[in-house]
Amino acid sequence: MSHSKKATIFNKDEAKVNWHDKALWFVREKRDSAAHNVKNWEYLRELASGIKANVLSNLDKYLVQFEENAKKNGIKIHWASNAEEHNSIVHKILAEKKASKVVKSKSMLTEECHLNPYLEAKGIEVIDTDLGERIVQLAQEPPSHIVLPAIHKTKEEVDELFQEHLGTKPSNGDPEYLTNEARKHLRDKFLKADAAITGVNFAVAETGGFVVCTNEGNADMGAHLAKVHIACMGIEKIIPKEEHLGVFLRLLARSATGQPITTYSSHFNTPATGTEMHIIIVDNGRTKQLSREDFRTSLHCIRCGACMNTCPIYRKSGGHSYDATIPGPIGSILSPGKDLKKYSSLPFASTLCGSCSNVCPVKINIHEQLYKWRQLITKDVKQPLIKKSILKIAGFVLSKPKLYKLVGKSARFMLKYAPRFIVYSKLNAWGKARELPKVKNKNFDDWYKINRKNNG
Amino acid sequence: MKVGLFIPCYINQLYPRVAIATLEILEKLGVDVYYPTEQTCCGQPLGNSGYEKASKGACQLFVENFKEYDYIVGPSGSCIYHIKKHFDILEQTDDVINVRNNAYELCEFIVKILKKTDLGASFPYKVGLHKSCHGLRGLKLGSCSERMDSHYSTEEDLLNNVKGLELMSLTRKDECCGFGGTFSVFEEAISVKMGKDKIQDHLDNGVEVITGADHSCLMHLEGLLNRNDQPLRVMHIAEILNSNFQL
Numbered sequence A: 001m002s003h004s005k006k007a008t009i010f011n012k013d014e015a016k017v018n019w020h021d022k023a024l025w026f027v028r029e030k031r032d033s034a035a036h037n038v039k040n041w042e043y044l045r046e047l048a049s050g051i052k053a054n055v056l057s058n059l060d061k062y063l064v065q066f067e068e069n070a071k072k073n074g075i076k077i078h079w080a081s082n083a084e085e086h087n088s089i090v091h092k093i094l095a096e097k098k099a100s101k102v103v104k105s106k107s108m109l110t111e112e113c114h115l116n117p118y119l120e121a122k123g124i125e126v127i128d129t130d131l132g133e134r135i136v137q138l139a140q141e142p143p144s145h146i147v148l149p150a151i152h153k154t155k156e157e158v159d160e161l162f163q164e165h166l167g168t169k170p171s172n173g174d175p176e177y178l179t180n181e182a183r184k185h186l187r188d189k190f191l192k193a194d195a196a197i198t199g200v201n202f203a204v205a206e207t208g209g210f211v212v213c214t215n216e217g218n219a220d221m222g223a224h225l226a227k228v229h230i231a232c233m234g235i236e237k238i239i240p241k242e243e244h245l246g247v248f249l250r251l252l253a254r255s256a257t258g259q260p261i262t263t264y265s266s267h268f269n270t271p272a273t274g275t276e277m278h279i280i281i282v283d284n285g286r287t288k289q290l291s292r293e294d295f296r297t298s299l300h301c302i303r304c305g306a307c308m309n310t311c312p313i314y315r316k317s318g319g320h321s322y323d324a325t326i327p328g329p330i331g332s333i334l335s336p337g338k339d340l341k342k343y344s345s346l347p348f349a350s351t352l353c354g355s356c357s358n359v360c361p362v363k364i365n366i367h368e369q370l371y372k373w374r375q376l377i378t379k380d381v382k383q384p385l386i387k388k389s390i391l392k393i394a395g396f397v398l399s400k401p402k403l404y405k406l407v408g409k410s411a412r413f414m415l416k417y418a419p420r421f422i423v424y425s426k427l428n429a430w431g432k433a434r435e436l437p438k439v440k441n442k443n444f445d446d447w448y449k450i451n452r453k454n455n456g
Numbered sequence B: 001m002k003v004g005l006f007i008p009c010y011i012n013q014l015y016p017r018v019a020i021a022t023l024e025i026l027e028k029l030g031v032d033v034y035y036p037t038e039q040t041c042c043g044q045p046l047g048n049s050g051y052e053k054a055s056k057g058a059c060q061l062f063v064e065n066f067k068e069y070d071y072i073v074g075p076s077g078s079c080i081y082h083i084k085k086h087f088d089i090l091e092q093t094d095d096v097i098n099v100r101n102n103a104y105e106l107c108e109f110i111v112k113i114l115k116k117t118d119l120g121a122s123f124p125y126k127v128g129l130h131k132s133c134h135g136l137r138g139l140k141l142g143s144c145s146e147r148m149d150s151h152y153s154t155e156e157d158l159l160n161n162v163k164g165l166e167l168m169s170l171t172r173k174d175e176c177c178g179f180g181g182t183f184s185v186f187e188e189a190i191s192v193k194m195g196k197d198k199i200q201d202h203l204d205n206g207v208e209v210i211t212g213a214d215h216s217c218l219m220h221l222e223g224l225l226n227r228n229d230q231p232l233r234v235m236h237i238a239e240i241l242n243s244n245f246q247l
Helices: A003-010 A014-036 A041-057 A059-072 A083-096 A108-112 A115-121 A131-138 A155-166 A175-192 A218-225 A242-257 A286-291 A293-300 A306-310 A312-317 A328-338 A355-359 A366-380 A385-397 A401-417 A444-451 B009-014 B016-028 B044-048 B052-066 B077-089 B094-102 B106-113 B133-138 B154-159 B188-204 B215-228 B237-241
Strands: A076-080 A101-104 A125-128 A195-198 A202-204 A209-214 A228-234 A264-268 A276-282 B002-005 B032-034 B071-074 B103-105 B126-130 B166-168 B209-212 B233-236
Touching: A003 A312, A003 B188, A014 A242, A014 A306, A014 A312, A014 B188, A041 A059, A041 A242, A041 A293, A059 A076, A059 A276, A076 A083, A083 A115, A083 A195, A083 A228, A083 A276, A101 A115, A101 A175, A101 A218, A108 A115, A108 A228, A115 A125, A125 A131, A131 A155, A131 A175, A155 A175, A175 A218, A195 A218, A202 A242, A209 A218, A209 A228, A209 A242, A218 A264, A286 A293, A286 A328, A293 A328, A293 A366, A306 A312, A306 A328, A306 A355, A312 B188, A328 A355, A328 A366, A355 A366, A355 B133, A366 B044, A385 A401, A385 B044, A385 B052, A401 B009, A444 B009, A444 B016, B002 B016, B009 B016, B009 B215, B016 B032, B016 B071, B016 B106, B016 B237, B044 B052, B044 B077, B052 B077, B052 B094, B071 B077, B071 B094, B071 B106, B077 B094, B077 B103, B077 B133, B094 B103, B103 B106, B106 B154, B106 B237, B126 B154, B126 B188, B126 B215, B154 B209, B154 B237, B188 B215, B209 B215, B209 B237, B215 B233, B233 B237
Parallel strands: A076 A276, A101 A125, A101 A195, A195 A228, A228 A276, B002 B032, B002 B071, B071 B103, B126 B166, B126 B209, B209 B233
Antiparallel strands: A202 A209, A209 A264
């Protein structure tokens, strides 16, 4: 189903749309005030963008350097060219350790690879330990936002979900009670876990270490209690030096939630005695995206979600309308690179307002890439005949001044004289909720001919 | 200084009063202004819909019509942005480069090139400024709420000099109205919802007239206002700057 169809369904409940819109706008405003408190914010973005550009043009070097240094620290490195390889590597590590209970902190990469259903099918219990992720896992839904996975759910809905799955008492959506219950439930899972899976926010080539950012400390809790820690990262997560963390950590949390820094920015460098640490470095289409000059900078993304919070279309259509692992503006430029046909409606789910590019901490020109995807999609994916014909004919008419004048006149005639039931038919999407402009007999051309005879 | 007046296709056909106001302002300011009568459209509706290639003829025609002028001035930030940004699909001849460099949105032309902010207009109403995205974030007619730059606004500079006009501030200063060209029909539900919310912001802040430098956004908002019988009207900024109400 296209984005517009799903968005139409989401909009049937206007009160919920308003709530969703306000909740995310609140985060956008928090981001604004946090960014205002940083001197030279715009310079910091410039710097981050530059570092990422450097990373992407030297990725081969940095990845190998990272591998070497991580190995020196006693970390085991695995390479996966796609989601299947990634999943089977995870499974192999778990099988070797006879691990049947896994706790996982937030990782969009494992979502992208659909790791949970893969492991569950092999009899392994995977518990998402980020509270929002746990909520959507219990609801058997994908996350609707990359930083706020359950933002589409109200606290009352969470209350019901917890009653059903965790046996909590009805609390009218009392956040404190519900969070405490979730904590008890998760603590039990942490203590019994055989292995912990985390994502990676930044992997430092120079040191072979990596950083995981969370607000709940769930990555640390998982990784420190279990005997095995598997960290999954896309190849673009590399940064050259540890000192560059100072740039990215300042930008990440401020852009994401308006916090100066995430509550936990945990540095993992070497496994503790008696435990194992694995890193799986995953391509899964990233090299291909890197090869597309127009879309290369989409790999700068540090997954802060700021583009979602600022995007009015995202706020008013909900993350699930995008039907992609990464929704919102950034997802709409990443997803077509994976499957152009499946995601062909996403680059059109935008007014190209450009707010996304303005908030992006690594300065991805998101709205310009949306425009570029549109050009490729109309070429390579079959388009509705009406849309295609109208636009192609328009192109012809607009290149012929005489024909254009004739068409303009007829259109105005039609708007003025055609009966309302014809103009406002089902075919007229504009007229469903909006009036068409009221037209006069004369256009500007006519007026000009009469009123400015001696010119032009 | 020879100025070519660019009147976007939908303004020519549907809102001639906006074109007239634009012309009259330029004349009042003593500009030597010409209207090339063979002009059609900048090609933006095609480009934004993914049919940039099919718009080449229209873009080329635009260049032919306007290549002889020192400046090309039009009352639409969005169309001017398209010319500057997306005429890269044409071979970059001197004519194409000149047209792209010398195309100006009306307000920017008045403030930046003519260096005027007080046009002697008077308009005794409470006005809300709709900063169109292409004008704001594309042409940088003003500072954007997302960026940490110091505040400026080309349109506000002009409106603040209109006698009797009270410029109302909005809760979401530069949120998109949801027009988006063909977005308005292909994503009808979201487009309408965005427009409704935008109008509500103006209503909540006591606005009587919504204005802006892009009439396409205003056409979308006007469509909603008229359907829902709301006590607000839209006027292009050129109409306000060309007003002379007795105070």
